[in-house]
Amino acid sequence: MAKIIGSPSRYVQGKGELKNLCAHAGNFGKKLFILTSPSGRKRVEPAIALGQGDAEIVYEAFNGECCKTEIERVKAACQAAGSEVIVGIGGGKIHDTAKAAAHYLGMPVVIVPTIASTDAPCSALSVIYTDEGVFEEYLFLPASPNMVLVDTDIVSKAPVRLLISGMGDALATYFEARACLQSDASNCVGGKATLAAMALAKLCYETLMTDGINAMLAVKEGVCTKAVENIIEANTYLSGIGFESGGLAGAHAIHNGLTAIEETHSLYHGEKVAFGTLVQLVLENAPEDEIAEVLDFCMEVGLPVTLADLGIKEVKADQIMEVAKLAAGENDTLGNMPFAVTPEDVYAAIMGADALGRYYKGE
Known part of the structure; x- marks a missing residue:
């Protein structure tokens, strides 16, 4: 292909x-x-x-x-x-x-x-x-x-929460593209990822880590600094080309599953994707330092890292399993992960991600 x-x-x-x-x-x-x-x-x-x-x-x-x-x-x-x-x-x-x-x-x-x-x-x-x-x-x-x-x-000049949500969406770009590359999955335009697509996806993540906090603080003050310009480009262009030409995997599938829980409807797309990124990393058993960097970033800018952060105050096993089943459905993108994933795996990863988030927050 x-x-x-x-x-x-x-x-x-x-x-x-x-x-x-x-x-x-x-x-x-x-x-x-x-x-x-x-x-x-x-x-x-x-x-x-x-x-x-x-x-x-x-x-x-x-x-x-x-x-x-x-x-x-x-x-x-x-x-x-x-x-x-x-x-x-x-x-x-x-x-x-x-x-x-x-x-x-x-x-x-x-x-x-x-x-x-x-x-x-x-x-x-x-x-x-x-x-x-x-x-x-x-x-x-x-x-x-x-x-x-x-x-x-x-x-x-838009509310800072919207910029932060965009960073949550962009946060998934590199990790999903990386998973698709490892599994040799097709991207969203019907081919395989190019070197350029992977480079843009990686640059997207690096830009978030470099400029994300500074951009958030500047927008809170109502000013457009170079950091804000860079994050706008990362959220819009680097993430857009990176996800489409790199491919989608676990994080967005988790987002789609979470839409089945009414309490999450008040959250923005990128806020749910950020938590989905954490769930994907748990699914992959990613290195501890990688997970820690994502958790630290999310907490610093105010992205969800627990189910409670998503508005799910009472965690019900059957409800989380419904999320997992929807995320692992045939029409979604969890099949692009470089290993087989069952609803039970997704359920465990969601609960594991929630536990990690609560641990890092000291709850």
């Missing part, structure tokens, strides 16, 4: 870049269909208007869930508007909805993150949930977005 790496046609990151959206998107069409939240529109519309020029813009409010019902609604609204380009502005679920709708309509798509909370912007993938918010399936797309534009002034 061939080695394949996927990436957006163009990645643009810088302070104040939102005002250049219409100029960049003009390479694909002048009639823009912008999918965003009502609050997101208030944040971005003034900057976009500065550089609108002769572009025609229709704004559409996102209904809150990347599900088949919402994708169909967005498709219909875009067609009715006669738009030429779909632009998804906001967080991961808006991005995934925009990408899916554009795919089904055969239209170009531009992704504009206003937060750095996931690695969804650069990927040729949409994560589909039910109308109630439970993971349903991955929709693998034939191409990455035509363009990703990141205005770091906008992103750095």
Whole structure:
């Protein structure tokens, strides 16, 4: 099987870049269909208007869930508007909805993150949930977005918890890519990992360890430092290319299993992925110093390391086993681990990770 790496046609990151959206998107069409939240529109519309020029813009409010019902609604609204380009502005679920709708309509798509909370912007993938918010399936797309534009002034002013969540999502990138390389599993674009993909995945982890704490502290102060710029790139581009072209394994499967527990629905994607990373390392029986580094980082920036941190105050064995069964399902990515994994193995790893987290926290 061939080695394949996927990436957006163009990645643009810088302070104040939102005002250049219409100029960049003009390479694909002048009639823009912008999918965003009502609050997101208030944040971005003034900057976009500065550089609108002769572009025609229709704004559409996102209904809150990347599900088949919402994708169909967005498709219909875009067609009715006669738009030429779909632009998804906001967080991961808006991005995934925009990408899916554009795919089904055969239209170009531009992704504009206003937060750095996931690695969804650069990927040729949409994560589909039910109308109630439970993971349903991955929709693998034939191409990455035509363009990703990141205005770091906008992103750095978002709540710090969102940046931290993005670091949780990015934290899994190298470990999952490494597992896929060891098992010779296929990546998310239908090939094997390239040297470039593995290098980006490793750089993603190294950037988190080097700049993560400094970036968190800067965003708490409402400023965009070089460390913040680096973490935004790590969360968005390095993680996005790294996970897609390196592959997914245990951490994201654990995240998907955790969606079955209602108490975890208030947590962000990356917060659950961070705990999933710890569970994957326990599954692998990773070296103690590696696990310790991940635990120390998570506790320092405020990512979950215990089930209680995930909102699960009363741990029920049957509930955790349901998480394990869902994570180990045929349609998920635990099969990419370099050894066979049963639901019982996953259950033990979840409980072991929780015990480690409580031990390190002194609980």
